[in-house]
Amino acid sequence: MSSPSPITAPPHLLHLLSQLHQTSLEQEAAISKKGKVFSADVLGDLEDKSSASNPKDDFDRLMLDKFIALDEDKCQFTYQLINAMGATNVVEAGTSFGVSTIYLALAIARTKAATGKSGVVIATEKEKEKAAIARTYWAQCGPVVEQEIDLREGDLLETLKDGLPQVDLLLLDIWSALALPTLKTVLPRLRPGAVVLTDNTISGAAGYADLLAFLRAPENGFQNMTLPFTNGFEMSVYRPELTQ
Numbered sequence: 001m002s003s004p005s006p007i008t009a010p011p012h013l014l015h016l017l018s019q020l021h022q023t024s025l026e027q028e029a030a031i032s033k034k035g036k037v038f039s040a041d042v043l044g045d046l047e048d049k050s051s052a053s054n055p056k057d058d059f060d061r062l063m064l065d066k067f068i069a070l071d072e073d074k075c076q077f078t079y080q081l082i083n084a085m086g087a088t089n090v091v092e093a094g095t096s097f098g099v100s101t102i103y104l105a106l107a108i109a110r111t112k113a114a115t116g117k118s119g120v121v122i123a124t125e126k127e128k129e130k131a132a133i134a135r136t137y138w139a140q141c142g143p144v145v146e147q148e149i150d151l152r153e154g155d156l157l158e159t160l161k162d163g164l165p166q167v168d169l170l171l172l173d174i175w176s177a178l179a180l181p182t183l184k185t186v187l188p189r190l191r192p193g194a195v196v197l198t199d200n201t202i203s204g205a206a207g208y209a210d211l212l213a214f215l216r217a218p219e220n221g222f223q224n225m226t227l228p229f230t231n232g233f234e235m236s237v238y239r240p241e242l243t244q
């Protein structure tokens, strides 16, 4: 028996989500032998191929039309967690075509209604074309999603530098080399008890070595657990006051 979905949303929106996940999985299966894209692996493969061009540019070009959406069960878990925490201010790095963003928006819409608190999903995407397409999906979802999102276009190390509220939850769904710099950018705005979720921390562990070392160093104030989703999903609770 399949487990029930916790998501409360109109049928057209649930249908859109399942279509977007399906397309994302098909795309990843087509470009990766492992069936999932790990940025460090794909970049490494491009670096190994003899080419006169810059592998990072090749990587960006390859990813331009790819969803690389967070797995459906991880999206559902994140939605549940936001509801459990009463989280209303969420930062997402990065956004791509905005699939996980839809779950974050639906979740904070509920916690805002339940708590009367204000809040926003701050989404970030450096590729203009991807940001534009994300906006079209959110428009299809309707105001319940669209009105909850502040999409900041550009390099997240710039777009997240200023204007962050106290952050309840940070979703790191970004190329692994950027994960630690992103965490350090948002860290001053994390509230005690905030949660940082990082995708693919089992299969992508090599690429995340610096991030995981930082999260697991006791003086940095995080309690960590690798949740047993496919390829791993790191849940890190920020409790800086307990390290003093």
Ligand SMILES: C[S@@+](CC[C@H](N)C(=O)[O-])C[C@H]1O[C@@H](n2cnc3c(N)ncnc32)[C@H](O)[C@@H]1O
Residues within 6 Å of the ligand: 063, 067, 068, 069, 070, 093, 094, 095, 096, 097, 098, 099, 100, 101, 124, 125, 126, 127, 130, 154, 155, 156, 157, 173, 174, 175, 178
């Ligand atoms: C794994 S995808 C995000 C998938 C998305 N969370 C979802 O579930 O649909 C990572 C995205 O981060 C974007 N990205 C990469 N470097 C970035 C940067 N420096 N600033 C902002 N976005 C960036 C990429 O263009 C890509 O679309």
